Amino acid sequence: MADQLTVAEVAARSGFAPSALRFYERRGLIEAGRTSGNQRRYHRDVLRRLAFIAAARHVGLTLDEIRAALDTLPEGRSPTRRDWTRISRHWRARLDAEIDALRQLRDGLDGCIGCGCLSLDRCVISNPDDTVAPRGPGAVFLPRPLHPPVEDL
C-alpha cells in the first residue's frame, strides 16, 4: 500500500506536468496502479524514477534511450542506489564528448573569426565534422537549461 500518490501529488513533487506523466506512462517510462474508479495511484518509487528521467533529459538523452536504460532495472524490487549509479555511469562520457565538441568548435571559431573565411569546405565552424550532407528531418535536441538565449545579436 505504498502506491497512494495521486497524479497531482506526483506532479507537484516531481515538477513534471500531469500531461507529461501520462505521456511517460504511454511511452513506458513509468507505471501506475489504478483505483476502482480507474484513477492513477503511484508508488513512491516513481519519484526517484522521475528524478532519473529529469537528470537524463538534462544530460541530453532521448526518451527512447531513457526507457532503454530504465528497462535494465531489476523487476520486482525497488532499485537500489547501486542500480541508479550503474545506469547513469555512462553519462559522464556523453557529457565529456559534448563538451569536447563544443570546445573544438569554439577554438576553431577563434581562428576563424579572425580570418572571416567561413569557407563551406575548409572552415571548422561552417563544417565542423567535414561532412556535407545533413541527414533526416526533424529536430535535434539539447537539454533545456543549456541553451539560453543570448541578448545582443
Place this chain on the structure above:
Amino acid sequence: MADQLTVAEVAARSGFAPSALRFYERRGLIEAGRTSGNQRRYHRDVLRRLAFIAAARHVGLTLDEIRAALDTLPEGRSPTRRDWTRISRHWRARLDAEIDALRQLRDGLDGCIGCGCLSLDRCVISNPDDTVAPRGPGAVFLPRPLHPPVEDL
C-alpha cells in the same frame, strides 16, 4: 551577371538540400533572382551566406536569430570579411556559456553518481538550475554534430 548559379549547383556546393534553400528563401535568409521562366538563379555571394548559416546553426542559433544577424549586413554591396567577423563575434560568448553549463553538469555528476541520490530538489543533475517548472511546449535545440548517439546504454 554573377547570379547564374542554379538550385542544383548551390545545393551541391553548399550541402543544403534544394528544399532547404527554398525554405531559407521563404524565411528571408537568402534570396535569388529568376529566369524568364521563373526558375531561381543565385548570385555566388549566396554561398558565403549559406556558410554563415551552416556555421551559425552549428553554434546553435535559431533561424530567426540568424536572419536577424544577416539583416545587419550592408545592402547594395557584397559583405566583406570584416562584416562576417562582426556578426559572428558574439558566438564565442554563447559557446562559452554552453560549455560552462555542460561542465557544471558534469562536475555535479561526479559527485552525484557516487551517492546515487538523484533527489528531485537537491541533486545537481536532476535539477541543475534549481527550477521546478519547465516552460512551453516544443523542442529545444542543440547543433547537429554535437549530439552523437552513444552506443552502450
Place this chain on the structure above:
DNA sequence: TCTTGACTTGAAGTCAACTTCAAGTTCTAC
C-alpha cells in the same frame, strides 16, 4: 522537335516531447 531531367508551387508530413482540448467520470469535503 522531342525527350528527359531540372525546376516550380502550395500543402501536408516528420520528428521529439509534450500540451491542450472536449466531453465525460470520480473523489472528497461539506
Place this chain on the structure above:
DNA sequence: GTAGAACTTGAAGTTGACTTCAAGTCAAGA
C-alpha cells in the same frame, strides 16, 4: 447528497527546421 475539484480518454495542436508530395512548367542536348 451534492458541489466542485480532480481525474479519465483519445485526438489534435505546438515548436523548429525542414522534407515530401502532387501536379504541373522549363531548359538543354540529340
